Amino acid sequence: MKNQLKSIQDTLLMGPGPSCVHPSVYNALATNTIGHLDPYFINLMDQIKGYLKILMNTRNRLTIPVSGTGSAGMETCFVNLLEKNDNVLILINGVFGTRMEDVASRLGANVDVLKFEWGTPVIVDAVEGQLNKKNYDLLAVVHAETSTGVCNPINEIGELIRKKKTLYLVDCVTSLGGMEVKMDKWHIDALYSGTQKCLSCPPGLAPVSFSDRAVEKLNNRKAKVPNWYLDLSMITQYWSGKSRVYHHTAPINMLYGLYQACYNIIQEGMEAVFKRHMNMHNLLISELEQMGIQILVETQSRLPMLNSLIIPDGVDDGEIRSRLLNEYQIEIGGGLGPLTGKIWRIGLMGETAREENIIRLIDALKKLL
Amino acid sequence: MKNQLKSIQDTLLMGPGPSCVHPSVYNALATNTIGHLDPYFINLMDQIKGYLKILMNTRNRLTIPVSGTGSAGMETCFVNLLEKNDNVLILINGVFGTRMEDVASRLGANVDVLKFEWGTPVIVDAVEGQLNKKNYDLLAVVHAETSTGVCNPINEIGELIRKKKTLYLVDCVTSLGGMEVKMDKWHIDALYSGTQKCLSCPPGLAPVSFSDRAVEKLNNRKAKVPNWYLDLSMITQYWSGKSRVYHHTAPINMLYGLYQACYNIIQEGMEAVFKRHMNMHNLLISELEQMGIQILVETQSRLPMLNSLIIPDGVDDGEIRSRLLNEYQIEIGGGLGPLTGKIWRIGLMGETAREENIIRLIDALKKLL
Numbered sequence: 072m073k074n075q076l077k078s079i080q081d082t083l084l085m086g087p088g089p090s091c092v093h094p095s096v097y098n099a100l101a102t103n104t105i106g107h108l109d110p111y112f113i114n115l116m117d118q119i120k121g122y123l124k125i126l127m128n129t130r131n132r133l134t135i136p137v138s139g140t141g142s143a144g145m146e147t148c149f150v151n152l153l154e155k156n157d158n159v160l161i162l163i164n165g166v167f168g169t170r171m172e173d174v175a176s177r178l179g180a181n182v183d184v185l186k187f188e189w190g191t192p193v194i195v196d197a198v199e200g201q202l203n204k205k206n207y208d209l210l211a212v213v214h215a216e217t218s219t220g221v222c223n224p225i226n227e228i229g230e231l232i233r234k235k236k237t238l239y240l241v242d243c244v245t246s247l248g249g250m251e252v253k254m255d256k257w258h259i260d261a262l263y264s265g266t267q268k269c270l271s272c273p274p275g276l277a278p279v280s281f282s283d284r285a286v287e288k289l290n291n292r293k294a295k296v297p298n299w300y301l302d303l304s305m306i307t308q309y310w311s312g313k314s315r316v317y318h319h320t321a322p323i324n325m326l327y328g329l330y331q332a333c334y335n336i337i338q339e340g341m342e343a344v345f346k347r348h349m350n351m352h353n354l355l356i357s358e359l360e361q362m363g364i365q366i367l368v369e370t371q372s373r374l375p376m377l378n379s380l381i382i383p384d385g386v387d388d389g390e391i392r393s394r395l396l397n398e399y400q401i402e403i404g405g406g407l408g409p410l411t412g413k414i415w416r417i418g419l420m421g422e423t424a425r426e427e428n429i430i431r432l433i434d435a436l437k438k439l440l
Numbered sequence: 441m442k443n444q445l446k447s448i449q450d451t452l453l454m455g456p457g458p459s460c461v462h463p464s465v466y467n468a469l470a471t472n473t474i475g476h477l478d479p480y481f482i483n484l485m486d487q488i489k490g491y492l493k494i495l496m497n498t499r500n501r502l503t504i505p506v507s508g509t510g511s512a513g514m515e516t517c518f519v520n521l522l523e524k525n526d527n528v529l530i531l532i533n534g535v536f537g538t539r540m541e542d543v544a545s546r547l548g549a550n551v552d553v554l555k556f557e558w559g560t561p562v563i564v565d566a567v568e569g570q571l572n573k574k575n576y577d578l579l580a581v582v583h584a585e586t587s588t589g590v591c592n593p594i595n596e597i598g599e600l601i602r603k604k605k606t607l608y609l610v611d612c613v614t615s616l617g618g619m620e621v622k623m624d625k626w627h628i629d630a631l632y633s634g635t636q637k638c639l640s641c642p643p644g645l646a647p648v649s650f651s652d653r654a655v656e657k658l659n660n661r662k663a664k665v666p667n668w669y670l671d672l673s674m675i676t677q678y679w680s681g682k683s684r685v686y687h688h689t690a691p692i693n694m695l696y697g698l699y700q701a702c703y704n705i706i707q708e709g710m711e712a713v714f715k716r717h718m719n720m721h722n723l724l725i726s727e728l729e730q731m732g733i734q735i736l737v738e739t740q741s742r743l744p745m746l747n748s749l750i751i752p753d754g755v756d757d758g759e760i761r762s763r764l765l766n767e768y769q770i771e772i773g774g775g776l777g778p779l780t781g782k783i784w785r786i787g788l789m790g791e792t793a794r795e796e797n798i799i800r801l802i803d804a805l806k807k808l809l
Binding site for chain 1: 441443444445447448449450451453455457460461466467468469470471472473474475476478480483484487507508509510511512514515519537539542543546547548621634636642643644664665666667668669686687688689690691692694696697699703706707765771776806
């Protein structure tokens, strides 16, 4: 029997995620498995919760990694916070806002959407106008829209709803660990992320956090959470308290990886990590501009960790990405939805945000274009 | 900063899961991450699907690992197959049957249950009687009830409903990879498992398989699956077909681990693996009986991979399990629900089912009791 794992090459991951993984995280993944109720493991869970609070700038007690990928984080937030016929406002300027609409609709919520052009940020005045027209139980928006490279004004939107009863749900899948996320200061009530972006851990876990207001909504639900696996009212009994109640078997080794990944960021220092992302972003943009390549997003709304560049005229999208992967072992991302074939997405997430990686990519692009 | 991972000891996992992991699987987990649309990864996905079909004895095209732990497999089967007000019959003789009732009820199904004493198997005549009284859209039962160590008569129940319209859903979390699971021959329509039992891979993935009848039900749903993350009609577009459509970022490294774990079983030979489980079960039981320890389950209904022994009179449950873990680095499981404090559960799952492990446990128990 041929073992296909042997043929997997070392690839420089410069797409929209997964990102490059530090060797210490691979080692962590390979640490011997112990039981999900082992005191050593429970200690590790407590450490992970603490690290996540630091990364999110929150004091929320309900701050845990959910046992699924980033999209499970989205599902978790909506399914725990929404009840049938709740009024929801979703701000959409890319794939992940669109996904939110689908998730919330399936749960029986009354969903209104405000749509903004892909590649541009959410316009705060439009949101304010809508909030003045109607009361919402929940407003949801993506911080770093991975499909376009746009940063949305999370702080400003938070200011609009801080005195309302509306819960504020923010997707921080791509932003967490690569730029400031100030959950408490920005009045965010529910936040989810993923491990495979700026945390530089393989995909598989979704850190989530709920404010006291969000926990109150959860505790006062009329109906049980219609999703046993993601029911936070039960999962928190395993993740906190003196006697840990078994819910489902935690993904032990993935949690080792997340522990190490958070450890690495906190060890390097969050400010230093954010600065590195910003410096690498500036370097990449300047190199691309010198090649005459245009960037999709206006300067003031660009994300450091996800850069959308407009594919030059006459260049074959699929061919270049294939050749980058096959001849140079570099992965970059294509466009999604209306941007398919129009942009490339270059990730500078976590361990990927290093000068040598940018030089390697730019060299390859210069040869190929 | 102290790194807590360094203090994690090598523990002999003889509880109800997670089980011991072979070094090759740890190595697989630490293989460098590649993209979820990388051709090498798509090839690996195809291999995994093929391996799972072999392990399940099925030709079902929809056979994939779901991105969550075993309980996510349960959630996946119910949420994809049930619609509001569907009639469901659940056979309960332990924790996991009870969990099925909760999962199905949250989805708005009309749930009937037949309850059997914990520690005894489902009685086929009782099921037949109930099926003659009422038509059900779905019947669900656990193959290997991990909370008690009982094997339920899956084949016989399958015979009862093969000519009915009722879909047959079976939990094979603990059985798959440790004893025969003949999905097609036993007329099973939907099956789920977990990686951390007899597959001897860390927890984190849930292999599932749907028969053509189950897929037909999925394709003819009146309402969308009320769970975006686990919607198999979308997930299968990523796992099969020519152009793989991104749904969520697959848990790449966990899938490496599952690939290697399946590879190991198929390499050793399924018959040989099952025989090893049965031999080790017989060895354990004979050693325990020599010590005068009684087994909860009657001989003909015992599982090879999960052995429930009655805690001898006057023995402190928690103390002995703590000392086993702290002094001997051996984990065994306690009882759940009505069996709390009354039984210990000794797992012989996958890599755990080796003679040296049984000798080590029996030696320790002899010293402690």
